[in-house]
Structure formats: C-alpha cells, structure tokens
Amino acid sequence: MEKQPKVLVTGSGGQIGTELVRALRSMHGTENVLSTDLIPRDRDEGAEGPFAQLDVTDTESFVALLEEHKINHVYHLAALLSSKGEKNIDLTWNINFEAHRKLLAACYSHNVDRVFFPSTIGVYGPTTPRQMTPQFTSFQPSTVYGITKITGELWNQYYKSRYGLDVRSLRYPGVISYEVIPEGGTTDFSVEMFFELKRKGHYVCYLKKDTRLPMIYMPDVIKATLGLMQAEVHQLSTSMGYNLSGFSLTPAELFEELQRYYPEATISYEPDARQQIADSWSETIDDRTASDDWGWQPDYNMQGMVKDMVKHVV
Ligand SMILES: NC(=O)c1ccc[n+]([C@@H]2O[C@H](COP(=O)([O-])OP(=O)(O)OC[C@H]3O[C@@H](n4cnc5c(N)ncnc54)[C@H](O)[C@@H]3O)[C@@H](O)[C@H]2O)c1
Known part of the structure; x- marks a missing residue:
C-alpha cells in the first residue's frame, strides 16, 4: 500500500479549511491529517480527527508540531481576509506575511516535502486587465490583504528557486459554500444572499448590482487544491499562484437565478467600503495555465452551483 503523507492544515476551522480537512482525511486517512486553528476545536467540523490549537505567528509551536507529527505536507490556510484586513493592517501583515515567511523557513529546515499556499484574486489591482486577467500580469493590489498575498x-x-522547497499556490476567486458562512471578505455577498433570501426573503447587498466578480463553488476549490497538490512537479510551470476560476457573476445575476427558487424574494443595494475593493479586482480570469499544466477544469457553472446550494441552505 502507498505510504500516506502526514499532513498539517493551518486555519482549518474556516470556510475552506472545514471542507478541505474532510477531503484530505478521506484521501490520506483521518489520523494522518492534523487540523490546527487559532480558535479551539468546536469550529473544526472534522472533529473526530487530530486537532491542535495553533497561532501561526507562534513559529516555535508550529515547529514543535512538525517534529511531533513528522509532517510531510502543509496546507497553510490561516489568514485575515480582504475586508477584515483593512481594519487591522499590522496584524494582517503579521499573520498573512510574516508568519508565512517563518513557516516556509521552518518547512525547509524540517524537510517538509510540499507546501500549499492559497493566494487570491486580491493580488490584482487597478493596473491589471480586468477581463480575462492573464496568468502573468501587473500586480498593484490596493488592499493590505492583496499586498501580503x-x-x-x-x-x-x-524558496522554490533558491532552496528547492516545493511550494504550490492557487489564486482562489470568491468561494461559495454552505457549511461555514464566510466573513471578512469582499465576495461574501454570494453566500449571504442564499441564506438571507431563504430566511428573510430579502437581501441588502453591499455591492452595486452590476459588480462582476470571479467565483468558484467549494467542490471545485477542493478539486483544484487536491489536483494541484497531486500533480507531478515537472508538470508545474510556475511557483507563483495559478490563476483559477469557476464562473463570474454580478449580484443582480445571482439574484435573478435565485428568484427561480424564491420567486417572492427581493433585494436592495447599499454599497459600502467593499465596493472600492471589488472595483479593483478582476471580472473574469484566464486560468488556461492551470488547465494546460495539470488539467484543471471546473465542474460547476453558476446555474449548477445555485441548484446545488439551494438544496443545502437552511
Ligand atoms: N474564502 C474565499 O473566498 C477566499 C478567496 C481567496 C483566497 N482565500 C484564502 O484561503 C484561505 C482560507 O480562507 P477561508 O475563507 O477559509 O478564511 P476564514 O476566514 O473562513 O478562515 C481563516 C481561519 O484562519 C484562522 N486564523 C486566523 N488567524 C489565525 C492565526 N493567527 N493562527 C491560526 N489560525 C488563524 C481563523 O480562526 C479561521 O478559522 C486564506 O488564506 C484566504 O486568504 C479565501
């Protein structure tokens, strides 16, 4: 039988970690995947497996876990997201960049084979082409979140070119899912709208109706993340983040699709500070480098995502 890697996931109690840990446990075995988060265990849905409380800014504790569990693969998810990041720029720099820098050094010195780092469409900025944003382009992000990523x-x-550390990364677009309601991001409306329409019949959207943003449904996030981490190293042409996309939508288009399920529902628009962030991001993404290198293809378009989401939103 193939030897399973020992895996450590940081920030595992969040929107993505909750579902990624479950997928990793089903692939590598529950006991082989150590989930960690700043917040104690009750937010970790895969609660039957191993868990350690870990603040990623505490490198000593991270190293102790690498040693104790003989970790081979690290999925470093812990971060403050775009909207939350603007409210505390020093903390965001410390968590999103300084802790990451030290984590890479620790992974290298402890012979970790492979590291996953989630990047974001927040790395783009006003100088980036907003339609079909190319893989290699201009990066002048306008948020501290984008700067850290x-x-x-x-x-x-x-680290890859100087030390040969195998670090892999995806630029996730806005992630739509139903298990953990996201907070602190600029694309949160795409999840909130489902819950508010179902529960209250009305949603107050903090972005303008025609703000187009690239999005992805959680099963495709998991598929892409595992697909990239399983690719052979010679297939990969970049150790920067791969562009990634499922589909693009505006709040009005999502609402229109949702009206098929909630015909009485209503929406109003009250743009806030997140509008400025959204306006600096891409509308559509060219992710052909990911397709060409390791075969990335999403399974869900907007209609397929909505059809599946409404079955799960309560
Ligand atoms: N969700 C998205 O739409 C999206 C899009 C692009 C990129 N990403 C990236 O994916 C990763 C995961 O995102 P998410 O949506 O699950 O975020 P989230 O905010 O839902 O979860 C982040 C987790 O990190 C934990 N955390 C915060 N500070 C920490 C610290 N100091 N030490 C340890 N843990 C800490 C939080 O407790 C939380 O459980 C992040 O790196 C994010 O930048 C997410």
Whole structure:
C-alpha cells in the first residue's frame, strides 16, 4: 500500500479549511491529517480527527508540531481576509506575511516535502486587465490583504528557486459554500444572499448590482487544491499562484437565478467600503495555465452551483 503523507492544515476551522480537512482525511486517512486553528476545536467540523490549537505567528509551536507529527505536507490556510484586513493592517501583515515567511523557513529546515499556499484574486489591482486577467500580469493590489498575498507568492517563488522547497499556490476567486458562512471578505455577498433570501426573503447587498466578480463553488476549490497538490512537479510551470476560476457573476445575476427558487424574494443595494475593493479586482480570469499544466477544469457553472446550494441552505 502507498505510504500516506502526514499532513498539517493551518486555519482549518474556516470556510475552506472545514471542507478541505474532510477531503484530505478521506484521501490520506483521518489520523494522518492534523487540523490546527487559532480558535479551539468546536469550529473544526472534522472533529473526530487530530486537532491542535495553533497561532501561526507562534513559529516555535508550529515547529514543535512538525517534529511531533513528522509532517510531510502543509496546507497553510490561516489568514485575515480582504475586508477584515483593512481594519487591522499590522496584524494582517503579521499573520498573512510574516508568519508565512517563518513557516516556509521552518518547512525547509524540517524537510517538509510540499507546501500549499492559497493566494487570491486580491493580488490584482487597478493596473491589471480586468477581463480575462492573464496568468502573468501587473500586480498593484490596493488592499493590505492583496499586498501580503502577492508578497507571499514571491516569497514562495524565492524558496522554490533558491532552496528547492516545493511550494504550490492557487489564486482562489470568491468561494461559495454552505457549511461555514464566510466573513471578512469582499465576495461574501454570494453566500449571504442564499441564506438571507431563504430566511428573510430579502437581501441588502453591499455591492452595486452590476459588480462582476470571479467565483468558484467549494467542490471545485477542493478539486483544484487536491489536483494541484497531486500533480507531478515537472508538470508545474510556475511557483507563483495559478490563476483559477469557476464562473463570474454580478449580484443582480445571482439574484435573478435565485428568484427561480424564491420567486417572492427581493433585494436592495447599499454599497459600502467593499465596493472600492471589488472595483479593483478582476471580472473574469484566464486560468488556461492551470488547465494546460495539470488539467484543471471546473465542474460547476453558476446555474449548477445555485441548484446545488439551494438544496443545502437552511
Ligand atoms: N474564502 C474565499 O473566498 C477566499 C478567496 C481567496 C483566497 N482565500 C484564502 O484561503 C484561505 C482560507 O480562507 P477561508 O475563507 O477559509 O478564511 P476564514 O476566514 O473562513 O478562515 C481563516 C481561519 O484562519 C484562522 N486564523 C486566523 N488567524 C489565525 C492565526 N493567527 N493562527 C491560526 N489560525 C488563524 C481563523 O480562526 C479561521 O478559522 C486564506 O488564506 C484566504 O486568504 C479565501
């Protein structure tokens, strides 16, 4: 039988970690996947497996876990997201970049075979082409979140080229899912709308109706993440984040699709500070490098995502 890697996931209690840990446990075995988060266990849905409380800014504790569990693969998800990040820029830099920099050094010195780092469409900015944003393009992000993530990508590239550390990364677009309601991001409306329409019949959207943003449904996030981490190293042409997309939508288009399920529902628009962030991001993404290198293809378009989401939203 193939030897399973020992896996550590940081920030595992969040929107993505909750579902990624479950997928990793079903692939590698529950006991082989250590979930960790700043917040104690009750937010970790895969609660039957091993868990350790870990603040990623505490490198000593991270190293102790690498040693104790003989970790081979690290999925470093812990971060403050775009909207929350603007409210505390120093903390965001410390968690999203400084902790990442030290984590890479620790992974290298402890012979970790493979590291996953989630990047974001937040690395783009006003100088980036907004339609079919190319893989290699201009990066002048306007948020501290974007700055930490593009710097993180560059740091990954440096560790790969200088030390040979196998670091892999995806630029996730807005992630739509139903298990953990996201908070602190700019694309949260795409999940909130489902819950508010179902529960209250009305949604107050914090973005303008025609704000187009690239999105992805959680099963495709898991598929892409595992697909990239399972690819052979020679298939990969970049250690920067791969562009990734499922589909693009505006709040009005999502609402129109949802009216098929909730015909009485209503929506109003009250743009707030997140509008400015959204306006600096891409509308559509060219993710052909990911398709060409390791065969990325999403399974869900907007209609397929909505059809599946409404079955699960309560
Ligand atoms: N959700 C999205 O739409 C999206 C899009 C692009 C990129 N990403 C990236 O994916 C990753 C996971 O995102 P998510 O949506 O699950 O975020 P989330 O906010 O739902 O979860 C983040 C988790 O990190 C934990 N955390 C915060 N500070 C920590 C610290 N100091 N030490 C340890 N844990 C800490 C939080 O408790 C939380 O459980 C992040 O790196 C994010 O930048 C997410």
